[in-house]
Amino acid sequence: MATDVKVPPVxxxxxxxxxxxxxxxxxxxxKVDQELVxxxxxxxxxxxxxxxxGLLVEHVVKVDGKVEIGAVIARIDESASTPTxxxxxxxxxxxxPTxxxxxxxxxxxxxxxTxxxxxxxxPAPASSDVALMPAVRRLLDDNGLQAAQIHGTGPGGRIxxxxxxxxxxxxxxxxxxxxxxxSTPAATLKAAPAATSSPTSSTADGGKEEVVVMSKLRQTxxxxxxxxxxxxxxxxxxNEIDMSAVMGLRNTYKDSFEKxxxxxxxxxxxxAKAVIEGLKAYPSVNSEVRGDSVVxxxxxxxxxxxxxxxxxxxxVVRDVDQLSFAEFEKTxxxxxxxxxxxxxxxxxxxxxxxxxxxxxxxxSLMSTPILNPPQVGILGLHKIEDRPVAVAGKVxxxxxxxxxxxxxxxIVDGREAVSFLVKVKQCLExxxxxxxxI
Amino acid sequence: MGSMQRFDVVVIGSGxxxxxxxxxxxxxxLKTACVEKDKTLGGTCLNVGCxxxxxxxxxxxxxxxxxxxxxxxxxxxxxxxxxxxxxxxRRVKIVAQLTGGVALLFQKNKITRLSGLGRIAKGADGxxxxxxxxxxxxxxxxxxxxxxxxxxxxxxxxxxxxxxNERVVDSxxxxxxxxxxxxxxLIGAGVIGLELGSVWSxxxxxxxxxxxxxxxxxxxxxxxxxxxxxxxxxxxxxxxLGARVExxxxxxxxxxxxxxxxxxxxxxxxxxxxxxxxxxRPFSDGLGLDAVGVALDNRGxxxxxxxxxxxxxxxxxIGDVTRGAMLAHKAEDEGMAVAEILAGGHGHVNYDAIASIxxxxxxxxxxxxxxxxxxxxGVPFVKGxxxxxxxxxxxALGEGDGFVKMLAHKExxxxxxxxxxxxxxxxxxxxxxxxxxxxxxxxxxxRSCHAHPTLSEIVxxxxxxxxxxxxxx
Numbered sequence: 039m040a041t042d043v044k045v046p047p048v049x050x051x052x053x054x055x056x057x058x059x060x061x062x063x064x065x066x067x068x069k070v071d072q073e074l075v076x077x078x079x080x081x082x083x084x085x086x087x088x089x090x091x092g093l094l095v096e097h098v099v100k101v102d103g104k105v106e107i108g109a110v111i112a113r114i115d116e117s118a119s120t121p122t123x124x125x126x127x128x129x130x131x132x133x134x135p136t137x138x139x140x141x142x143x144x145x146x147x148x149x150x151x152t153x154x155x156x157x158x159x160x161p162a163p164a165s166s167d168v169a170l171m172p173a174v175r176r177l178l179d180d181n182g183l184q185a186a187q188i189h190g191t192g193p194g195g196r197i198x199x200x201x202x203x204x205x206x207x208x209x210x211x212x213x214x215x216x217x218x219x220x221s222t223p224a225a226t227l228k229a230a231p232a233a234t235s236s237p238t239s240s241t242a243d244g245g246k247e248e249v250v251v252m253s254k255l256r257q258t259x260x261x262x263x264x265x266x267x268x269x270x271x272x273x274x275x276x277n278e279i280d281m282s283a284v285m286g287l288r289n290t291y292k293d294s295f296e297k298x299x300x301x302x303x304x305x306x307x308x309x310a311k312a313v314i315e316g317l318k319a320y321p322s323v324n325s326e327v328r329g330d331s332v333v334x335x336x337x338x339x340x341x342x343x344x345x346x347x348x349x350x351x352x353x354v355v356r357d358v359d360q361l362s363f364a365e366f367e368k369t370x371x372x373x374x375x376x377x378x379x380x381x382x383x384x385x386x387x388x389x390x391x392x393x394x395x396x397x398x399x400x401x402s403l404m405s406t407p408i409l410n411p412p413q414v415g416i417l418g419l420h421k422i423e424d425r426p427v428a429v430a431g432k433v434x435x436x437x438x439x440x441x442x443x444x445x446x447x448x449i450v451d452g453r454e455a456v457s458f459l460v461k462v463k464q465c466l467e468x469x470x471x472x473x474x475x476i
Numbered sequence: 477m478g479s480m481q482r483f484d485v486v487v488i489g490s491g492x493x494x495x496x497x498x499x500x501x502x503x504x505x506l507k508t509a510c511v512e513k514d515k516t517l518g519g520t521c522l523n524v525g526c527x528x529x530x531x532x533x534x535x536x537x538x539x540x541x542x543x544x545x546x547x548x549x550x551x552x553x554x555x556x557x558x559x560x561x562x563x564x565x566r567r568v569k570i571v572a573q574l575t576g577g578v579a580l581l582f583q584k585n586k587i588t589r590l591s592g593l594g595r596i597a598k599g600a601d602g603x604x605x606x607x608x609x610x611x612x613x614x615x616x617x618x619x620x621x622x623x624x625x626x627x628x629x630x631x632x633x634x635x636x637x638x639x640x641n642e643r644v645v646d647s648x649x650x651x652x653x654x655x656x657x658x659x660x661x662l663i664g665a666g667v668i669g670l671e672l673g674s675v676w677s678x679x680x681x682x683x684x685x686x687x688x689x690x691x692x693x694x695x696x697x698x699x700x701x702x703x704x705x706x707x708x709x710x711x712x713x714x715x716x717l718g719a720r721v722e723x724x725x726x727x728x729x730x731x732x733x734x735x736x737x738x739x740x741x742x743x744x745x746x747x748x749x750x751x752x753x754x755x756x757r758p759f760s761d762g763l764g765l766d767a768v769g770v771a772l773d774n775r776g777x778x779x780x781x782x783x784x785x786x787x788x789x790x791x792x793x794i795g796d797v798t799r800g801a802m803l804a805h806k807a808e809d810e811g812m813a814v815a816e817i818l819a820g821g822h823g824h825v826n827y828d829a830i831a832s833i834x835x836x837x838x839x840x841x842x843x844x845x846x847x848x849x850x851x852x853x854g855v856p857f858v859k860g861x862x863x864x865x866x867x868x869x870x871x872a873l874g875e876g877d878g879f880v881k882m883l884a885h886k887e888x889x890x891x892x893x894x895x896x897x898x899x900x901x902x903x904x905x906x907x908x909x910x911x912x913x914x915x916x917x918x919x920x921x922x923r924s925c926h927a928h929p930t931l932s933e934i935v936x937x938x939x940x941x942x943x944x945x946x947x948x949x
Contacts, residue, residue, distance in 0.1 A: 171914070171916060171917075171920045172919065172920050172922075172923030172924055173889070173916075173917045173919035173920045173922075173923060174920075176919070176923065191915075192914065192915035193913065193914060193915060196914065196915065198888075198890070198915045198916075198917065199888065199889050199890070199916075199917035199919060199920065200885075200887075200888035200889065200890060200917070203887075203888065203889075
């Protein structure tokens with residue numbers, strides 16, 4: 039008897055997906071939670087883990103086929119444990135016409151210490167310290183989970199069936215990836231010129247074209263960028279920052295910082311702290327439009343754009359105002375690692391109140407970032423370059439960086455935006471201000 | 477002026493709410509007194525409610541079973557005689573045993589018993605005063621840091637009906653009848669009415685039930701109430717629904733009850749006894765609440781906050797005299813909660829997990845939300861049902877009537893309610909009340925081993941049926 043593997047829910051409002059790649063050929067013995075197939079949806083690419091152990095006997099849907107959430111996508115024979123020789127059917131793992139999906143962090147795999155229960159339906163004995171209710175035991179075993187992973191909401195912190203169900207639903211829902219920052223050349227501050235494409239190509243040029251269908255993810259990104267521009271009244275204000283104070287601090291303390299805290303002293307910590315000062319002073323930059331209201335947030339979750347394994351992602355560091363420099367750097371480093379390994383979770387990418395993006399790492403001198411909805415502000419940092427500047431009547435060479443704040447003019451007015459940026463500038467040029475909160 | 481006795485708590489009323497509260501207070505080290513106006517402790521429940529009715533229900537059920545069902549077991553009995561006086565004696569003895577038991581518990585816990593009608597009065601130095609008027613008219617005043625009102629409820633009547641406790645009786649009178657009525661006319665098809673009606677019906681009375689609503693047992697899950705109606709009618713009770721009773725006229729040894737049907741026609745039914753069971757009202761007469769400023773709501777219930785405190789600091793109230801289901805165990809739980817609050821801790825009652833039971837045969841029991849309540853609240857749910865019929869124990873007991881219905885949340889599978897009609901329903905419901913307390917899902921109950929052969933397996937199959945996985949269906 040084969041067990042049906044169904045497409046799990048992958049996120050709110052997502053009802054269908056496309057098979058991108060079969061990760062395991064038919065005839066392989068799979069373990070519980072082993073990833074079977076990569077699916078692509080409107081928002082994200084997600085890998086479907088196996089709910090049971092056994093022999094993968096059928097790929098019900100082929101590559102590029104569409105599936106609905108809840109539909110059967112594979113079949114596994116739990117009673118079989120010997121692999122059968124690979125059938126002659128085309129190996130499903132070459133996605134030739136589909137482009138590699140951009141920046142798609144997969145849901146976190148089951149933790150390394152998952153016990154691999156036998157394929158018998160009887161629940162394996164749960165951890166002896168915790169008395170678990172029968173349905174909870176069954177769900178944990180079916181999904182290769184440990185009680186310690188689940189937050190219990192029942193009386194006395196007891197884990198309820200619904201707690202495990204919620205965990206599973208969130209685990210399988212994919213993060214929405216909003217790589218919102220676009221860097222345009224510094225020469226013009228106009229929006230990037232609209233691509234002029236010839237609607238139809240003449241046969242003469244036909245052979246010199248390559249038509250690549252946009253992946254669902256890219257389509258979504260494209261749509262969201264345009265939506266952001268249609269919804270908010272985006273404006274960008276600029277300033278420049280003399281980075282010598284920060285760089286001086288770094289040079290003096292980077293070794294002792296690393297020694298004391300076990301993490302490198304980067305620039306981001308400074309930028310983040312300066313931004314917090316700015317957000318506290320100008321709360322409208324840390325708000326959101328909801329219907330007819332403006333929601334002022336009294337928490338500070340900073341999204342920081344990082345280059346991940348599959349592209350740009352914006353993980354969120356929560357409650358930055360309550361983190362020390364070291365804690366911030368550590369958290370950010372942890373998130374960057376996760377981004378590299380495609381292990382960011384939906385929670386890691388959600389609920390940011392403001393975003394920082396550093397185009398300077400790519401060489402950008404100045405740019406106009408696009409907002410990351412529903413946030414109303416995004417700070418673009420750029421390349422730090424030595425430039426001649428006037429200081430007390432003399433020309434000096436200073437390490438300068440242009441900064442850009444794009445903001446939603448519906449609720450952030452010009453004065454606030456400019457003042458926010460000035461505050462950030464002041465804090466970075468004179469870090470003592472952050473210590474003294476002035 | 478002699479010094480008054482001073483207590484940490486004075487509880488007024490020694491029913492299940494009051495006496496349990498007093499005992500718990502004493503256990504927690506509070507100096508406690510309990511005021512009771514009746515000769516015996518235990519309030520309505522022990523004296524003229526739960527206990528005596530259960531005694532008569534048991535006796536009358538045995539009488540009916542002996543006459544009607546022993547034959548199918550191959551047991552031949554001849555003429556079955558009824559000694560009603562002896563049956564009543566048994567009831568009286570059981571009540572005396574329990575009320576005496578409460579008195580002993582009071583002694584053991586060193587609770588001061590104050591006999592007489594209690595009235596709260598304004599005190600001094602932050603203490604309240606309770607004035608107890610003894611039977612001989614003398615008064616005794618004590619001081620109390622806290623007062624707990626546990627004065628319970630009394631039967632109500634209808635406009636136009638006078639309860640004389642001779643021909644027209646209330647529930648108390650119905651318990652004490654010394655003769656089986658020829659024709660008992662029962663006004664009100666609620667829990668108490670149907671239980672008492674069942675008693676006399678089994679003992680040989682013709683029973684006609686007049687109910688104002690279009691259904692019996694208001695508050696009970698509709699599907700279960702319908703089944704109860706069908707079964708009780710089969711047992712011989714005559715039901716007239718949608719009847720508005722207007723008068724009950726005593727004519728010698730008979731009573732003519734006049735009622736109006738929905739189409740505005742008047743009708744009459746004549747019996748030799750009429751039992752009026754149309755509900756109970758909170759009782760706070762003579763408590764002096766006006767004088768101390770304790771507020772009542774528009775239904776005469778003492779108003780309390782989430783910690784059972786009235787609008788007057790230091791005066792609390794529990795049980796039937798307050799809001800909520802008029803159930804002895806609800807009063808008991810509230811009594812315990814108040815005691816714990818008074819002793820400085822926390823007290824909490826989970827009203828979602830309080831079962832209510834009707835001791836007809838078969839029994840009816842329910843805990844949590846009814847199906848109607850869930851539909852009205854728009855909560856998505858699944859329903860699991862299993863009949864008594866296929867259960868081995870039920871058949872061996874000769875109790876094939878009835879079913880268990882379990883309601884679970886559609887998405888989380890959490891048990892939201894369970895409603896049973898069938899033998900031992902009142903005991904079977906306890907498992908589900910516990911499940912609700914623990915936030916269990918129907919799957920949790922389904923996966924717990926239930927001994928075979930027992931009636932509890934019916935509960936388990938209903939739980940399995942929530943996921944359409946019943947084995948024996």
